[in-house]
Amino acid sequence: MSTYLDTGRGANRLVASLDAAGHRLTGPRLAVAELVAAREGHFTAAELLVDADRAQPGIGRATVFRTLDLFTSLGFVERVDLPGGDHAYVACDPVHHHHAICTSCGRSTDVDDVGLGNVLAAIGRRSGFSVTAHRLEIFGLCSACSAERP
Ligand SMILES: [Zn+2]
Ligand SMILES: [Zn+2]
Ligand SMILES: [Zn+2]
The missing domain is CATH 1.10.10.10 (Winged helix-like DNA-binding domain superfamily/Winged helix DNA-binding domain)
Structure with missing residues (x-):
């Protein structure tokens, strides 16, 4: 093989x-x-x-x-x-992460949770909700595409 x-x-x-x-x-x-x-x-x-x-x-x-x-x-x-x-x-x-997706060229960059764990804990405390999973997708312009814009 x-x-x-x-x-x-x-x-x-x-x-x-x-x-x-x-x-x-x-x-x-x-x-x-x-x-x-x-x-x-x-x-x-x-x-x-x-x-x-x-x-x-x-x-x-x-x-x-x-x-x-x-x-x-x-x-x-x-x-x-x-x-x-x-x-x-x-x-x-196959590990937990998020995507920052460029709306101009479509390239996707893997990003990790940074401080999101704290935000989710706060959301849980305020809502009384026990958070077990989340999804987050981030959209914008990648550095190459934003450099092309005036
Ligand atoms: Zn781009
Ligand atoms: Zn990914
Ligand atoms: Zn996450």
Whole structure:
């Protein structure tokens, strides 16, 4: 199985975690892993489908969507809700973090919680709510895009 060695680092991680989670490494899964790892910024399921058709003609819509769901459940892909109400996906490390998404170029940067834990604790105290999880997405212009604006 030496063909996996020359895939990108991201794809290797995905492949390793599929293995660890007891999922069979099929050709289509490997193909989708490579496409996801090659993506910069967020992508829609439709865009991934176009990539997949090009990389492996006949791969099948259902296979691509099922694989995307599997990767999402393993934490290697996260679903993000865009300001316009659409949703997209980003390739991720399976640890808790947030995304700062550029509304101009679509690039996504992983950011950690910084002081958010304190804010959530305060929200919990004030509301009497026991907070068990949260999601936060940040939108704006990345440094490259804001440098291009006057
Ligand atoms: Zn991420
Ligand atoms: Zn940008
Ligand atoms: Zn967080």
